Amino acid sequence: MTPPGERPRVLVVGAGAAGQAAAWELERAGVGVSVFESERRAGGRLRRERLDGLEFEPWPAFTPSAAPQLTALRDEWPGEPGVVGHELESFALSGRRGMRRRSLHTRASVHPFFLRWARLARAQSIAGWLGSEPDPAHPSRHARLDDRSVREHCALYLGRNAHDELFAPLLALLFGVRGAATTRQLPLMWMDAAANLRLRWWERLGEAPGELSRAIGVHTGRAVRALQPGGRGAWLDDGSLVDADAVVVAAGPRAVPGLAPDLTHVEREFFEGCETLSGLRVAVSAERGARPPERLCWSPDGGAGDLAGILDVTPTEAGPEPERRLLLLAVRPERVERLSERSDERIAEDLCAQARRLVPALGQAVREASVLRESGLPAFPVGHFRRVGLAEREASRRPERRVYFCGDYWVGPHVEAALASGRRAALKALDALGLASA
Ligand SMILES: Cc1cc2nc3c(=O)[nH]c(=O)nc-3n(C[C@H](O)[C@H](O)[C@H](O)COP(=O)(O)OP(=O)(O)OC[C@H]3O[C@@H](n4cnc5c(N)ncnc54)[C@H](O)[C@@H]3O)c2cc1C
Missing domain, CATH: 3.50.50.60 (FAD/NAD(P)-binding domain)
Incomplete structure (x- = not known):
């Protein structure tokens, strides 16, 4: 003492x-x-890497728009690292009808048939009730909404398209998790009262x-x-x-x-049972012509390829027509384990080839590529927050x-x-x- x-x-x-x-x-x-x-x-x-003389973040920070902790901390930060938040409005979706712009509004996806408005109203009331920011004081709050996957939630209230064209791409591209295996609690915490997603990208974090x-x-x-x-x-x-x-x-x-x-038995069970995933991305520096149509591009090809999509992380201070672009090629979460067994050269080659469907200019434009691996990422399966609640309660019983x-x-x-x-x-x-x- x-x-x-x-x-x-x-x-x-x-x-x-x-x-x-x-x-x-x-x-x-x-x-x-x-x-x-x-x-x-x-x-x-939350780290920086260097490729072809440019610095970038391999896991760039996309957070719910209401990010009070980050905003407050940024304002107090020593050294003023110049962190800037950009609201994410839309992303590009490639499909049979070519490249489309997809907004983060769920309304367009709702079931086109019976009880359409009743379903949307229900989805909106759930979203409004939960609030649009993660509540650190109550991580296990509303545990009864921790009972379905994102895909099941969409099938019930927002239509299958909402999962396939909105939630699945964002969850895979940004956080490396699968909508079919992730608790609906996660995106519910990022929705406003109209059930639209609100996300922000933090540059230079x-x-x-x-x-x-x-x-x-x-x-x-x-x-x-x-x-x-x-x-x-x-x-x-x-x-x-x-x-x-x-x-x-x-x-x-x-x-x-x-x-x-x-640790108590309950706590040990929680920590040992926390499901984790591996992450895999390819960072590519390319000539300026290799410009994707949006900051995020998703490639729904029925699961045939390994590529989930592309994140354009070219630093904005590089100007409107920078000399080089920095792209992150994201791997479908369900393909990460299998792909990891290949050599770095092979992974980079395969992913770059698949990325040409979204950015044709990439074929001639790649300057350097580097494979980034990460392990121990939290998976947030259905029921995760109920287990968090149990672990929290257990810890509070041990004030000594x-x-x-x-x-x-x-x-x-x-x-x-x-x-x-x-x-x-x-x-x-x-x-x-x-x-x-x-
Ligand atoms: C694929 C992927 C996508 C992501 N997407 C986003 C996103 O879109 N938006 C976003 O905001 N964030 C995203 N991030 C996640 C974000 O970076 C993390 O949520 C956050 O940085 C986690 O911080 P942490 O402190 O909880 O854990 P960590 O960053 O993992 O920190 C744990 C630290 O503890 C250290 N450590 C471990 N054991 C010991 C020990 N025995 N002694 C001393 N030190 C130890 C580790 O070295 C590490 O530095 C993503 C990450 C990945 C990998």
Whole structure:
């Protein structure tokens, strides 16, 4: 325990978006914070890569439009990383009738037959009731809507087209998950009261972790090996022991059972049962002529190919006609495992060939390509949030244990969710330390 007169110390495990949000909140409350990150740089999945001299984010941040945590944090950010949010209005959909523009409005998709308006009214009342932002204080809220997949929800209220032409493309392209296997809770949290999707793309967000790390002081390349019972500190990979008054664990669900010695049976079951996926994308730098029709292009080819679509992540500061374009080729979530077994060269070659259907100019225009892999992504299957609710309730029964878990998997597959849960974990730690109002 902290000697009288000294600042309490909180240890944060992991410097992804969640860990950094927690550390920032604790730091501002006057607590001594030590952040340990096993990788050589901070940011976790929110990181920047370099290709052909251009910087880009392999998993660019698309969040629900109402992203209060991100907006607030951006306004307070040290170093002004220049993060800009763009509202996503539409994307391009290629099909038998050529390339079409698809808006994010669900209305156009509703069943063209019997009870059409009753179904839409029901879908709208569900969307309006749930609210259009992830609520970190109640990640398990409305658990009874965590009972169907996105595809089932569309079949009931919005029509199969809404799934095939709107939800499935966005879920696959942006978050790497399948509509047929994802809880409807996720897109419901991103809908406004008229049941339309509201998403925002955050440009240059990947620069923020570096700026925050400089302000907070993150120990990179230092993995935490195990926590002390009750959250009294942790052992690092070099065998040293760091004392603390509380610990925030922002290291992903798979790491938790190996780190925390005093999980209850229910918690262990939750963390070990958290379904995860692998992500695979090909980043391509191309001559300027390889311009897709929209920032997002989806390729519904009946599942025959591996390509889900293209994300144009050319930095906007490169001007209206930049010299080069930066494109991310996204793999269909159901094809990732199978494709992963191939060599990088083969994956890049196959994906570029398939992408030519959406951007014919790509054939001659590719300058460089790089395969990006990620594992341990939260899958958000049906029932996920009910399990989150159980784990939360279980943790609240252990007030003597000062260990607080956070990460995107508590709220949603995006940065806003990670920030929200990190901030909430910090507030719980402050509360336990008697500093809640600081
Ligand atoms: C395919 C894909 C698509 C995505 N799409 C979007 C999107 O459209 N919109 C959006 O906003 N976001 C998107 N992201 C997700 C977004 O990047 C994440 O939601 C967010 O960054 C998760 O942050 P986190 O802090 O919860 O986890 P992470 O970023 O995974 O951070 C966990 C950190 O803990 C560290 N760690 C693990 N074990 C230890 C240990 N023992 N000791 C110390 N450190 C440890 C890890 O190295 C890592 O840095 C996407 C990600 C992927 C991969």
